[in-house]
Amino acid sequence: MAIRTIVQEGDPILNKVCRPVTQFDQRLATLLDDMHETMIAADGVGLAGPQVGMLRRLFVVWDTTDAPEEIPEGYEYKFIDFINPEIVAVSEETETHYEGCLSFPGHNGAVTRPAAVKVRAQDRNGQWFELEADGLLGRCIQHENDHLDGITIMQSSDYFYEDTEEGREAARNAKEN
């Protein structure tokens, strides 16, 4: 496994639409394993293909549902790989929460999304599965899925700001107005 470079803000690759994955081979498995390692090293909970320079419809998330607050050494992370994902249903109820993104370090966006989703995707062997998710996992799936269509928190957020005292203040004011 290897840590890959995370594409940063300003790179046009982040706004491109990704192509489907057609080959379920060792190369794909290596890419996914590298993405797991890269995401954990960067302290993230999700990472999408374009963020490591791959314009393919795939992303990985860390399923934090049963994770302890303090991660012990040697902890076995529970990852879920989503290949060629499709969001097939969304809840009517929406929630607004702050989101960060490994491609926009030091920035946050307040994003309004459906509170729950149903997603259909293939695993690394090409097997289709369906998953219903809400909370952090549901939000993470929607955030990563947006990346596959070239949509980042800069586009999806109600307001986007630098994560500093001034930035937060400006965001608070924007919300009140």
Ligand SMILES: [Zn+2]
């Ligand atoms: Zn992101």
